Amino acid sequence: MREISLHLLDIAENSVAAQSHRVCIEVHENLQSDLLTASVTDDGRGMNEETAKQVLDPFYTTRTTRKVGLGIPLLKLAAEMAEGGLSLVTESGKGTKVEAVFRHSHIDRMPLGDLAVTFLTLLVSYPHIHWVFIYQITDRDGQNSNFNFDDVELKAALGDMSMTEPDILRFVRGIFEEGIQSLAHQTVN
Amino acid sequence: MPAIKSLEELKRVREEALHKKQMKAAAGNVQVIVAMGTCGIAAGARDTMKSVLNFIEKNNLSGVTVTQTGCMGMCEQEPILQVVIGEGAKVVYGKVNTEIAEQIMKQHVQNGTPVKDYVLPI
Numbered sequence: 001m002r003e004i005s006l007h008l009l010d011i012a013e014n015s016v017a018a019q020s021h022r023v024c025i026e027v028h029e030n031l032q033s034d035l036l037t038a039s040v041t042d043d044g045r046g047m048n049e050e051t052a053k054q055v056l057d058p059f060y061t062t063r064t065t066r067k068v069g070l071g072i073p074l075l076k077l078a079a080e081m082a083e084g085g086l087s088l089v090t091e092s093g094k095g096t097k098v099e100a101v102f103r104h105s106h107i108d109r110m111p112l113g114d115l116a117v118t119f120l121t122l123l124v125s126y127p128h129i130h131w132v133f134i135y136q137i138t139d140r141d142g143q144n145s146n147f148n149f150d151d152v153e154l155k156a157a158l159g160d161m162s163m164t165e166p167d168i169l170r171f172v173r174g175i176f177e178e179g180i181q182s183l184a185h186q187t188v189n
Numbered sequence: 190m191p192a193i194k195s196l197e198e199l200k201r202v203r204e205e206a207l208h209k210k211q212m213k214a215a216a217g218n219v220q221v222i223v224a225m226g227t228c229g230i231a232a233g234a235r236d237t238m239k240s241v242l243n244f245i246e247k248n249n250l251s252g253v254t255v256t257q258t259g260c261m262g263m264c265e266q267e268p269i270l271q272v273v274i275g276e277g278a279k280v281v282y283g284k285v286n287t288e289i290a291e292q293i294m295k296q297h298v299q300n301g302t303p304v305k306d307y308v309l310p311i
Contacts, residue, residue: 001231010230071227121238125257157199166249167206171199
């Protein structure tokens with residue numbers, strides 16, 4: 001994986017597989033504390049203590065059950081390479097939260113990448129899931145700016161209209177691209 | 190946040206799309222499925238997906254459902270893309286980069302002819 005947003009897509013796939021109803025992806029670039037935090041929180045079936053320990057092991061995955069996969073160990077490694085780490089909070093029957101923290105300025109911190117496409121891909125492919133996307137930037141002076149997306153209003157307005165109808169797709173892509181780009185330029189300075 | 194304004198716009202866009210869709214409904218439903226396991230994503234499946242969505246947008250292609258599936262056990266063939274037209278059989282494509290995805294969208298999804306060169310023998 002070359003981007004944090006690809007990892008997020010991958011981890012979110014686990015949430016979908018765990019029969020979640022609501023999945024929240026949150027990215028926080030904090031230039032004041034020099035941290036990049038990325039998390040995926042779901043209300044899926046969760047894991048018991050034993051399984052939660054095993055998913056951090058890349059050789060745990062058994063193809064027949066395939067509860068998680070290489071995804072979590074890969075993200076853990078990526079975070080550790082950038083002076084960060086991965087935490088996994090889960091409860092059987094309640095849900096799971098996977099959070100990766102990176103040192104923002106670390107030379108080995110992979111780029112955030114195309115967050116807009118990750119969001120669009122998930123929203124369009126899994127319309128039955130309630131998606132919440134949060135992207136926040138805190139600048140060096142501690143000023144916050146946010147992009148918050150909750151699909152409830154969008155879906156209510158769409159009714160039974162498919163999100164892959166070209167006009168709708170164009171509209172939704174526009175929301176993500178404009179919303180994220182308007183924030184993202186702030187991290188360059 | 191100009192959320193309310195956007196929603197007003199969305200309702201208008203929806204009405205227009207609904208009108209167009211009614212005119213195209215006879216063409217039958219087409220399903221495009223992109224494999225998005227860890228292996229697929231690492232091999233570039235998100236770019237493949239982006240290419241599929243771009244094609245739909247650029248060519249105003251109505252009635253296409255885009256979904257995902259997980260690892261299919263053929264990680265070496267990723268990114269894998271499948272096309273199902275109406276009640277027809279599933280056609281599975283391997284090593285689908287953005288260019289091949291565009292070709293499949295044009296030739297198979299839009300015009301009904303599978304792109305034989307990239308079909309996996311399953």
